[in-house]
Amino acid sequence: MGTSGPLVVLVGPPGAGKTTVGEALAARLGVSHRDTDADIVAAAGREISDIFVEDGEPAFRELEHAAVVRALEEHDGVLALGGGSLTHPGTVERLAGRPVVFLDVGVQAAVKRVGLDAPRPLLLGNPRQRWRQLMEERRPVYTAVARVVVLTDDRAPEDIADEIANELELEEA
Template identity: 60%
Template sequence: FVEDGEPHFRELEKAAVREALAVHSGVLALGGGAVLDPVSRALLAGLPVVYLSLEVDEAVRRNGLGQARPLLAVNPRRTWRELMEARRPLYTEVARIVVATDDRTPDEVADAILDALELKDYPA
């Protein structure tokens, strides 16, 4: 779908988010651009959304910022920073919890999420 362009991808993403939120009651992992759509953000309002934050060095370590990410094809570090500057306010708008993931194992991140959910008294 890369040849169809980002607008087409975002339309597919919006439809997928709407459907997933309508039919799935468990944990959903959304793509980084899912919050760009105001309707998707409205659908996330009131849900126990967790924003898993990371910095550029951690993103490079995990993903390499390589060819699998079309938006990061040119100058990936700068582009990633620009994307995050634009998206971070949207992430924090919808998130009830922010968990930093830098230098943490998946188990440590999961424990931090569970701790935050218990402290915030969110329904399971």
């Protein structure tokens, strides 16, 4: 079986560093970086928070799943998935056997990175409490699909990228 699809798929909660680490890892490996959240914004022509508010979460999750399917078929570099993309069972199935890395992060580091005023539709109300609740729900899924789990708290993106490359035995292109 030939290798097709991304070299690495990054999953994790908001604030884990998927985009920043993804860019650092792509640069280290000499490949391109793709982010499904950016794909959705580009395709829809509006922000994710607007899609959530105007169309609802289920409609957004379908757009997200379609974006993930497309990216898994088309992209051969580093792919970062949206924090909630694994809430779609079809996405979880499609990640089976792939080089998935769960970027884990504690609530303090996540809050520092995300900022409590960022327009994140799922963190409305009490962001810290909501973030913890989302992590409790999603952690088992993140862990189940991941080949490697990397804690990102208080670490430079380049260090995390090095660890991922070493764990997955990836060489520069």
